[in-house]
Amino acid sequence: MASLYPTQSCHECANEAAGRCPTCHLPLCMEHFPRHAHKPCAAHLADHQDAYACYICGTPIVPEQWSSAIFAHYIDGHTCVGCNRFVCDAHTTRQDEQVKIVQDGLRGHRYHLTLRSCATCAPLYRFGGLVGATWWVAGLMTVALTGWFLLHG
Numbered sequence: 001m002a003s004l005y006p007t008q009s010c011h012e013c014a015n016e017a018a019g020r021c022p023t024c025h026l027p028l029c030m031e032h033f034p035r036h037a038h039k040p041c042a043a044h045l046a047d048h049q050d051a052y053a054c055y056i057c058g059t060p061i062v063p064e065q066w067s068s069a070i071f072a073h074y075i076d077g078h079t080c081v082g083c084n085r086f087v088c089d090a091h092t093t094r095q096d097e098q099v100k101i102v103q104d105g106l107r108g109h110r111y112h113l114t115l116r117s118c119a120t121c122a123p124l125y126r127f128g129g130l131v132g133a134t135w136w137v138a139g140l141m142t143v144a145l146t147g148w149f150l151l152h153g
Helices: 039-047 122-127 129-152
Strands: 064-069 072-076 094-104 107-117
Touching (some): 122 129
Parallel strands (some): 072 107
Antiparallel strands (some): 094 107
């Protein structure tokens, strides 16, 4: 029986799309969802292979993503959420999982994101890591200096 609602097809083949790649945003089936299994992301991984390395030890890193069901997708980019640099398993100090539910037409998809923090950003995770803490300090300094100028001006 034909479906009343049209479903998207995979960018690589004619199968029903299971979700969208978080990097290139193309609709992909479960078989082509991993980054190394579809053309735009596989070409990018191959061209920039030297950039995917742990910033501490230089170990090569391959960002991973896979699907366990047509609605459940797992993504581990091996990047620190605080400084946005690549970090390997050995140098990951804090690791959390976040589930993001995304509506895609009439269907919803669960994206399970692995959030990593390096040793520098782990103590500052409540502030957004190293970069987030720097923004907090800059904002507080701006407020303090503005208040000082208003009181002494």
